[in-house]
Amino acid sequence: MQDKKFATRAIHAGQEADPVTGATIVPIYATSTFTQEAPGEHKGYEYSRTGNPTRSALEECLASLEGGAYGLGFASGSAATDAVVNLLEPGDHLVSCSEVYGGTFRIFTGIYQRRGLQVTYVDGSNPEAFNRALTNKTRMIWLESPTNPLLNIFDLRSIAELAQKNGSTMVVDNTFATPYLQNPLALGAEIVVHSTTKYLNGHSDLIGGAVVTSNQSLYEKMSYYQNAAGAVPSPFDAWLVLRGIKTLPVRMEAHQRGAADIASFLLAHPAVASVYYPGLKEHPGHQLAGRQMRGWGGMVSFKLEDPVRVDYFFRKLKIFAVAESLGGVESLACHPYTMTHATIPEDKREALGITPELVRLSVGLEDPEDLADDLREALGA
Numbered sequence: 484m485q486d487k488k489f490a491t492r493a494i495h496a497g498q499e500a501d502p503v504t505g506a507t508i509v510p511i512y513a514t515s516t517f518t519q520e521a522p523g524e525h526k527g528y529e530y531s532r533t534g535n536p537t538r539s540a541l542e543e544c545l546a547s548l549e550g551g552a553y554g555l556g557f558a559s560g561s562a563a564t565d566a567v568v569n570l571l572e573p574g575d576h577l578v579s580c581s582e583v584y585g586g587t588f589r590i591f592t593g594i595y596q597r598r599g600l601q602v603t604y605v606d607g608s609n610p611e612a613f614n615r616a617l618t619n620k621t622r623m624i625w626l627e628s629p630t631n632p633l634l635n636i637f638d639l640r641s642i643a644e645l646a647q648k649n650g651s652t653m654v655v656d657n658t659f660a661t662p663y664l665q666n667p668l669a670l671g672a673e674i675v676v677h678s679t680t681k682y683l684n685g686h687s688d689l690i691g692g693a694v695v696t697s698n699q700s701l702y703e704k705m706s707y708y709q710n711a712a713g714a715v716p717s718p719f720d721a722w723l724v725l726r727g728i729k730t731l732p733v734r735m736e737a738h739q740r741g742a743a744d745i746a747s748f749l750l751a752h753p754a755v756a757s758v759y760y761p762g763l764k765e766h767p768g769h770q771l772a773g774r775q776m777r778g779w780g781g782m783v784s785f786k787l788e789d790p791v792r793v794d795y796f797f798r799k800l801k802i803f804a805v806a807e808s809l810g811g812v813e814s815l816a817c818h819p820y821t822m823t824h825a826t827i828p829e830d831k832r833e834a835l836g837i838t839p840e841l842v843r844l845s846v847g848l849e850d851p852e853d854l855a856d857d858l859r860e861a862l863g864a
């Protein structure tokens with residue numbers, strides 16, 4: 484299957500017809516346990532925390548899409564993140580980009596720093612900053628690109644080279660780009676993390692996560708943790724993500740067509756001060772994104788000229804739902820300053836550019852003209 488193109492793998496990888504019934508679609512194996520012929524004599528499954536055929540299909544499909552050897556499904560993107568950070572020991576050092584997902588920051592600080600993990604945050608746009616932050620205790624580099632919510636692009640290949648030289652594991656949270664637009668393993672990362680809650684499932688109806696790697700020893704450690712800690716997705720959730728992934732290529736194409744339209748619309752609007760979209764030539768990461776991604780994605784952020792208009796803007800939206808999360812078929816608008824990034828200390832938010840006039844849009848699959856009309860109304864005269 485790995486010699487086949489992305490769209491073919493999205494529909495077929497890990498999803499052969501059911502060996503017992505011929506069911507074309509992988510069934511939802513809603514069972515906690517599996518009957519054995521005799522003690523220890525089974526067909527590869529014993530207990531659904533350890534392994535479940537629906538989850539296995541999802542894990543194999545995701546591994547294929549990321550070009551990795553192994554996939555692991557989790558109950559959330561945060562559980563997937565936890566399984567990766569748990570590879571580290573007290574006293575180890577982790578270097579992260581400063582614009583890391585809020586929940587990931589919470590795992591670093593609230594769970595692992597308490598137990599002796601050292602964490603340094605650096606400006607991801609400068610590979611030299613990573614180089615300076617690396618020590619002989621550094622075991623992991625954690626990156627997101629494009630970042631949330633400003634959609635900055637980091638040079639994954641250059642940073643992966645630094646990680647390799649230093650003997651540390653580079654992890655990329657690929658949730659925003661999806662494997663359709665970016666494959667971090669091919670750029671030198673060792674582990675890819677996903678919140679399948681977002682584009683992979685694509686329909687805003689579940690919480691899920693995944694990890695992909697080609698490193699057998701890392702896989703075995705994370706697989707042990709997956710089974711031991713037990714934050715696994717239900718067979719139904721695994722099935723929903725598998726179903727969502729089948730349309731990932733067509734959805735991503737439509738998401739980014741819509742996002743490009745919205746970005747140009749916003750750029751031309753007098754009430755808008757700046758637009759953040761990697762597809763715009765003005766975007767500082769435009770060229771780099773062109774080299775390491777196969778498209779610009781479906782997220783657009785912008786700043787209003789007048790912060791006083793923010794409240795009016797959000798109240799006036801009719802099609803865009805004011806909500807956290809992203810990557811679903813429906814358009815969402817978020818105010819990072821008071822919603823997704825509210826827990827970050829005020830001075831840090833300002834330093835990151837997460838100011839009160841910043842708006843983040845997840846451009847859905849509604850008609851782009853209706854979306855632009857909705858924004859026009861909300862931006863006011």
Ligand SMILES: *Cc1c(COP(=O)(O)O)cnc(C)c1O
Nearest residue numbers: 559560561584656658678680691
């Ligand atoms: C949502 C998200 C997560 C966390 O995933 P959950 O499924 O909400 O636990 C991690 N990273 C990024 C980039 C996300 O957008």
